[in-house]
Amino acid sequence: xxxxxxxxxxxxxxxxxxxxxxxxxxxxxxxxxxxxxxxxxxxxxxxxxxxxxxxxxxxxxxxxxxxxxxxxxxxxxxxxxxxxxxxxxxxxxxxxxxxxxxxxxxxxxxxxxxxxxxxxxxxxxxxxxxxxxxxxxxxxx
Numbered sequence: 001x002x003x004x005x006x007x008x009x010x011x012x013x014x015x016x017x018x019x020x021x022x023x024x025x026x027x028x029x030x031x032x033x034x035x036x037x038x039x040x041x042x043x044x045x046x047x048x049x050x051x052x053x054x055x056x057x058x059x060x061x062x063x064x065x066x067x068x069x070x071x072x073x074x075x076x077x078x079x080x081x082x083x084x085x086x087x088x089x090x091x092x093x094x095x096x097x098x099x100x101x102x103x104x105x106x107x108x109x110x111x112x113x114x115x116x117x118x119x120x121x122x123x124x125x126x127x128x129x130x131x132x133x134x135x136x137x138x139x140x141x
Contacts, residue, residue: 009039028051070130073095074110075112075113084110095120098124
């Protein structure tokens, strides 16, 4: 069930606190053949975001791998490279996002980068649970 992968990503996002602030606490799991093959969460400021942590923890082929991310991958370069572009470069072809990033610098742009590169993107899995947790941390960057 895909929900269990997103809920695991949500658990991971909670481990990002408090070190990741002011960045939002994000979790990411990579799934292949219905098994989690790598996990990551946002590191302290200036460190890797969740997607990069998960990608760094995985060394196999990206064939058939899906990423489950609690928040839309970032599209802009701040202290770290744009995660949406990093995901594209990794060769991943399927990304599931719980919720869009309300930050106007990103909102929808991360999804657009992925889709323009041929990545299948699904948005909204476990959105209620994730937005309830992430809500207080968004829009404060």
